[in-house]
Amino acid sequence: MEERPTSDTVRTTTAVEIPAEILRLRGSIDNIDAAIVHLLAERFKCTRRVGELKAEAGLPPADMGRERAQIERLGSIAQASGLDPAFAEQFREFIVGEVKRQHRSIADERDGSSTDGPDLFA
Numbered sequence: 001m002e003e004r005p006t007s008d009t010v011r012t013t014t015a016v017e018i019p020a021e022i023l024r025l026r027g028s029i030d031n032i033d034a035a036i037v038h039l040l041a042e043r044f045k046c047t048r049r050v051g052e053l054k055a056e057a058g059l060p061p062a063d064m065g066r067e068r069a070q071i072e073r074l075g076s077i078a079q080a081s082g083l084d085p086a087f088a089e090q091f092r093e094f095i096v097g098e099v100k101r102q103h104r105s106i107a108d109e110r111d112g113s114s115t116d117g118p119d120l121f122a
């Protein structure tokens with residue numbers, strides 16, 4: 001006979017069968033996660049090169065004019081696609097924060113001067 005959980009027994013996840021639809025959805029979630037990692041890897045390849053070109057040109061790591069345009073554009077895209085725009089902005093900020101950290105480190109490796117300059121606020 002199947003043992004029923006009581007207040008002092010803990011039901012483990014293995015005790016209950018996982019519905020087939022959840023398993024199917026997890027297959028898609030895994031594919032999406034893989035795509036996100038591939039896309040991020042490609043994005044960081046591009047931003048790393050932008051960091052090198054900025055350091056060569058003596059440009060600062062951050063460009064707040066560009067970021068304002070990104071925030072506006074991605075906010076509209078998030079809204080239209082049913083993603084919370086606040087979450088989209090947190091995610092953008094997380095990624096771009098790492099990009100700027102990498103740009104500062106590229107500039108520092110070159111001559112150590114670019115981190116001392118102001119961000120671009122055009």
Ligand SMILES: C=C(O[C@@H]1C=C(C(=O)O)C=C[C@H]1O)C(=O)O
Nearest residue numbers: 047050061062063066067096099
């Ligand atoms: C990549 C750049 O540098 C920074 C990083 C950005 C990004 O990751 O999209 C955008 C603007 C900059 O603050 C850039 O200027 O294009």
